[in-house]
Amino acid sequence: MPETITRKETPVTSKPATSNMSVFAPAIGWLIPGAGHLIQKRWIRGLLLMGSVVIMFVLGLLMQGRVYRPNGGDILDILGFVGDIGAGGLYIVTRALDAGHGIVAHATADYGTKYIIVAGLLNFISVADAYHIAIGKKS
């Protein structure tokens, strides 16, 4: 009795989209908060993200918040630097202008430090969102 050989169709594995945009959008979004959305024509979202992150960062500086330098000391200082670096271009410009030497002389100066860290962390989330849009995971 002849056996019929049935060939199973192997599912086509979809490669993750590695278009230029999936690299460029997060990179530009990190450097300029919100720009990762703007270059993908998400105008309103991009402007809202840009406004939120930039205003928060600037308010932090105006409140005499401290900008963390690269360091290998206390774990909280290291984490502070990781948060700050999320703001990308804002952090680079601030360091270039040698600003952010806030001394905690009053309670809101400590708020300023936290504002700057959180602005960077929010920008990390925004960068991840820009990447998801670029690869088509999110509209």
Add this chain to the structure above:
Amino acid sequence: MILTHFNAALLFSIFASTVFGITQREGARDQFRYGLYCFAMFMGGLLVAGWVMWALRH
């Protein structure tokens, strides 16, 4: 620039809620609703924490 504790927390809530709303949901309506939800949670937590601290002090 010196803000009161409440104003600092209020501004923080507005900006964080905006980013959370946009990034954690799809569709303008859901994004807006989630942003409002986060803002309400921030402000609710702020008021509860404030009253708890007041109660501990008195």
